[in-house]
Amino acid sequence: MIETLENKIISELISKAQIAREFAYTPYSNFKVGAALLTAEGEIYTGCNIENAAYSPGNCAERTAVFKAVSEGKTSFKAIAIIAGMDEITDYTSPCGMCRQVLREFVNPKDFFVIMAKSTDDYKIMTLEELLPMSFGPSSIQ
Numbered sequence: 001m002i003e004t005l006e007n008k009i010i011s012e013l014i015s016k017a018q019i020a021r022e023f024a025y026t027p028y029s030n031f032k033v034g035a036a037l038l039t040a041e042g043e044i045y046t047g048c049n050i051e052n053a054a055y056s057p058g059n060c061a062e063r064t065a066v067f068k069a070v071s072e073g074k075t076s077f078k079a080i081a082i083i084a085g086m087d088e089i090t091d092y093t094s095p096c097g098m099c100r101q102v103l104r105e106f107v108n109p110k111d112f113f114v115i116m117a118k119s120t121d122d123y124k125i126m127t128l129e130e131l132l133p134m135s136f137g138p139s140s141i142q
Contacts, residue, residue, distance in 0.1 A: 005079055005113055005125070013038060013081035014117045020046035020061065021083055027051060033084035033093065035061035037069055040076035045069040062099035066106070075106050079113040081123075092116035092124050100132040109135055 013036040021034025026049060033049040047064025059067075062080060069077070080103065084093035094116055095103065103112065109129035117123035129135070 005115075009038065009079075010081070010115060010123070010125075011120045012036075013044065013079060013115060014083060014120045014123060016044055016046050017061075017081040017083045017117065018120075020048045020065075022048075024048040024061070025050045028053070028055075030086050031084065032086075033061040033082065035065045036081045037062075037065040037077055038079045039069060039074045040078055041074070043069075043074065045072075045074070060096060060099050062095045063102050066099075066102055070106075077103070077107050077112060079115060081115040081117055083117045083119075089118050092118060094126075094131060100128065101136075103128055104132060104135045104137050109137075 016036035017034040021032045024032035026032050028051050035047045037045045045065045045068045047061045047068060049061045050059045052058045082093055083089060107128060109132060110127055112128040113125050114128060114131055115123050115125050
């Protein structure tokens with residue numbers, strides 16, 4: 001399955017996530033996250049995390065990218081790249097539980113890839129199903 005993502009696409013998604021990370025608004029945690037979401041049509045939507053003094057009204061980078069895409073009529077996705085960290089990126093960062101659930105709304109978890117990157121050359125890829133086993137989605141309430 002993972003072989004269906006070309007190295008060129010993976011690198012482009014990670015690069016765009018790196019750029020999006022630069023726009024993160026993180027005055028409280030200093031933990032900057034960038035995400036790049038690939039639609040089924042091959043378009044890329046980016047997002048960064050946005051903190052708030054009241055904490056709860058903040059938004060994750062992954063959900064920012066999804067909401068931007070959905071607000072423009074896109075609801076079918078193939079992959080997302082995530083890159084995060086303080087000043088230096090030292091570890092792979094996976095989407096939080098809330099972001100996993102938001103992604104699940106729009107994808108088949110077996111066919112959606114989550115690219116967790118330190119750089120364009122250093123990343124891990126997992127399916128959403130691996131990150132959110134036995135998920136609850138639209139088919140659960142039909």
